[in-house]
């Protein structure tokens with residue numbers, strides 16, 4: 001669910017490669033592009049509509065559910081009632097979101113999707129005995145947590161609505177696991193870097209934007225201080241960790257919620273790495289409200305428990321990620337030029 005976002009599209013491709021196109025159903029509340037609509041089964045599914053979810057699970061004989069709907073950290077702080085209720089703003093400018101999609105009518109006194117949507121997901125999974133994956137984040141920690149490194153099990157007192165909703169998801173999932181035997185699985189992801197979707201709404205977005213600005217010869221205006229260190233991960237590692245966690249035998253999982261990461265860097269460090277490919281990249285630093293969020297988040301994420309329990313290993317460090325990002329963006333550029341045709 002929520003499969004037209006940054007993580008969902010890549011995960012669908014990965015799972016369809018492993019299990020067959022017809023065995024992975026993509027769903028979201030927005031109109032898919034032609035490519036997505038032709039790539040395999042796609043259905044409308046609103047996480048607020050429990051009956052609609054039941055119908056899909058029954059009709060398609062679903063046995064695994066991945067719940068990806070969320071309003072990201074920086075957007076959440078700008079619109080708390082929306083973050084609580086809808087957990088995503090459909091008018092939010094992601095490349096693949098249909099701009100004609102009507103805004104949901106918000107009733108601030110009635111918390112829904114982030115909370116109610118998650119409750120639907122849990123109840124549905126319990127009712128139909130589904131294996132359920134819910135992603136969490138480094139944002140589930142706060143200023144009282146140890147920041148370097150941040151262990152798997154430690155104090156979690158986040159100061160953002162995004163973080164609060166994620167701690168709620170972790171705890172509720174673990175409760176359902178212990179109380180009802182639900183096969184709940186959760187990974188706390190760091191900032192995820194990918195070339196396929198434009199950044200928007202996350203505190204770690206600058207680390208995606210820097211590649212686009214370098215490619216297009218624009219100046220990067222970075223909203224974090226140059227030394228602000230945050231954990232990060234390339235999309236291929238992120239999706240592979242998700243799949244490995246999904247297929248890990250239950251007896252290997254000492255926990256139901258694990259930290260995973262690949263690297264930690266600051267804006268000045270990624271800028272230096274990007275300049276090895278594009279020496280002309282110019283950067284200015286103008287910290288804004290996202291700096292306050294980043295200042296409470298982990299700097300270095302300790303994912304040793306995931307490595308120990310189910311063999312997690314990242315493949316991309318900063319250098320390898322830069323290579324992969326530029327290769328991917330160049331390919332997209334060439335494809336776009338090819339589609340535009342000669343002389344245009």
Ligand SMILES: NC(=O)c1ccc[n+]([C@@H]2O[C@H](COP(=O)([O-])OP(=O)(O)OC[C@H]3O[C@@H](n4cnc5c(N)ncnc54)[C@H](O)[C@@H]3O)[C@@H](O)[C@H]2O)c1
Pocket residue numbers: 001002003004005006007008027028029030045046047048067068069070071072086087088089094113135136137138188189190191192193202204
């Ligand atoms: N991208 C990251 O860097 C990152 C890092 C850590 C955790 N996460 C978590 O991973 C998950 C996916 O992140 P993402 O970056 O792909 O998010 P995204 O914002 O790109 O996508 C979310 C999707 O949810 C859909 N959605 C909105 N309302 C819905 C509803 N009522 N019913 C069904 N679908 C609805 C949206 O249309 C959208 O396609 C989120 O839970 C996020 O918190 C992401």
